[in-house]
Amino acid sequence: MVGRESIGIRSFRFLTGALLIIWLVLPLIPLAIWSFARGWFFPSLLPKTWSMKAWEYTFSDTAGVIDSLWLTVGISLAATLLSILVGVPAGRALGMYKFRGKEFVELLILAPIIVPGIAVVLGIHSVFISMGLNNTVSGVILVHLIPTLPYMVLVMAGIFANYDPAFEAQARSLGASPLKTFWYVTLPAIMPGIIVGGLFAFLVSWSQYILTLLIGGGRVVTLPLLLFNFATSGRNDITGAIGMIYILPGIIILLLTARHLSGRSGAVGGFGQI
Amino acid sequence: MTHVSLQKLTKVYPGATEPSLDRLSLEIPTGELTALLGPSGCGKTTTMKMIAGLLAPTSGDVTFDGRSVLKDKPEHRGVVMVFQNYLLFPYMSVADNIGFGLKMRKVDKPQIEKRVAEMLELVKLPDLGKRKPAELSGGQQQRVALARALIVQPNVLLLDEPLSNLDAHLRFEMRDLIRSLQQEMGITTIFVTHDQEEAVVLADRVALILDGCMKQYDRADVFYKRPVDEATARFFGGQNFIQGVAGNGVFEAAFGHLELPAEAASGVGKLTFRPENIRLGSADRNTLEATIAEKIYLGTQTRLKLQLGEETIDLIANPNDAEHLQPGNALTINLPPEALWVLQS
């Protein structure tokens, strides 16, 4: 605001800023180093020998990491796709219409965002047993909808709130069928929202741990489960390698969407679930 | 009671190639009400912020009574700025908003309450102290913003587009309020506006800023009669510019000679005169024959486009006088010498 500031204030600001950024990147560094380390014992600051062993193991057929990676991608893609299919219409209703009970509906959709998964998943687990959905991939996909769907609905509601339905009326009056109107007018207009919302729904599903653990019952081993197992069994080098693979999609998505991201868009709320 | 002086004030924003404000120099006498007039983006608000200390100039100086204030922090300058959208703090009551400046100065509470009540009286909102800003009309918010500024008894008051957010009927009321408070308290006041009407209505003097440079600094009426150049004349609604040569008190245009006022410049240039200063009928001097090309009825006045040889000029007439005039008719007009002005090229 004020142009002239003392050197003291400016250097304080620079130092705290630098400290903040270092702190935010710091925990990822030992993870990255471990993935290339071999026998990195206390008190060595850096590994005595560097090695690709952990990466070789990770990419080998016997480790199951690659299978787990594709399984996780599949589950997250499926959960995202379902969220888009179900979430876009609901977002349209909330963003474009005023109706009685709207605040209540918003509350219903908000609740799963704030209530932690552990509070509902125990109940779901005991029902899924009787439905045969336990220990299945479909059961895991379904339960992932709890965090991804509300979030998709809120993002789309934000998009539809800024969307002018007069374009659709114009298309209809020019002779387009409802389906053509949706395809040529509505869809292009809401596409940026679907893409950003979808990418983040993907990340939310990608990062689920406890829901997968309980509903998958140890049979559906996604990447975070594998990561947790290696981390708690002390295989730091393999943990490091899997960890690096695991955070890659998020960083790519951030690079792709950094320009669209600001705390104002509903998309940021999803970060609370990752 | 402060004489404000701006000396070659320049602002180049980081990353910009063109200065937003280019060497603006201006003397604003104690207690006067001065308008900085210019189109949006011409550096007016930038100037205000530099006077208030909210922005540091790239070069140049701001002095109050001859003393440079550039090193003074905004809270120590005795300058208060009232923003265009009032910016009342939304979570505070009207009374808390008005008392804000005194609270910051750690004045004790009973004293603040007393002063706030006085200010509410002064801006004619005695019963609204407990309301929230969102519950007030635009005009009331403007008064609260003014009261919030005046309570700290500033030496210099800065107003950003003070009338532009108000409905037509509120503008004159607010204008009278600002003028009377300003004169009563004798505060040197500077306001910025893009609206020449607002500047003329409110200010003692007007500084016209175009493209970051000051064009002219004068009493308001001078801009209409004696603009410094075509851009200035156009900014004040000038329409008529005729190419020709001035000399010996006469202007030679393609369609004939016109007698000029004594103080008009000589040489090649453009003749300008205001559409409302053309008279219908003949007179001793400067009588011309024109053809009506177009007639536009504007309600309270009628605008005629006249063909004068190769030139087209605009004339504004009383609708009653123009009632029987039709396009294609011939029309006798006269241009009183004192209505003419020459812009040198």
Place this chain on the structure above:
Amino acid sequence: MSDRLKVFLLLLPALSVIVVLFFGGLLIGLMRSFNYMPVIGLTEPDFSAYVSVFTDREFYLSFMLTFYIAFVSTVISSILAIGAALLLRRQFVGRAIVNFLFQLNLTVPHLVGAIGILYLFSQSGSFARLAAEWGMIARPAEFPALVFDPYAIGIILQYVWKEVPFIGVIVLANMQSIGEDYESVARSLGANRWQSFRHVLLPLVFPGVLSASVMVFAFTFGAYEIPAILGANYPAALPVLAYRKYTDVDLAARPEAMAMAIIIALLSAVMIYFYVRYSRRRIRG
């Protein structure tokens, strides 16, 4: 088609999913916590699970620990996030890169953060090695216990690491939409730098901070994998305890796990109340 019917049809699929899965899950959990499940022959509800939960010392310790973790993490994260937003809202060279780094860990799952904190702060971790390098300690055991510790320092560090950017991004956007003019007004009315922050900017961003903090509090209260990796064995955080009870070989412990899940849900209902209250106020303001 009437608007009401249209709205109903548009909402139907999403609400079905949420009501059946989420509220169904909650309801079943509630019923089982009361030992009521007609399908499997339990027709007489009772409070036995709650009685045994509330008379269990471990539950109290676990609840207090979890509340402490959530509260301390949320408060520290909010304060640091406001500070970070104040730093980042200015124009400076390299802002795009700094912003990217600031947002980087938003996409990094909590689990990875927890492992990273473990490798940094454990007694044989990077900081312990640094201390050894500087001759401050000779053996790992001399390094202060910052993970698996009774004060849950490792867990709190992880949440602070992860939530400062989360709250920070929201506060930053808030500050950017507020702009600097309110503070300019305050300064020109005589407020100094601190006063214009304290009396003007802070009240303006507070509702945004609060609604973000509420989300963080609820998350940190109910998260499983972070305390599972970084926490002490006894007392464990409430979600860890609930999971242990649920997967206990003794099936009789399951209603107790359900009761704990319901307690977590109740606490988040309180959070929802605050969230709605403050986010609505923010919209109105």
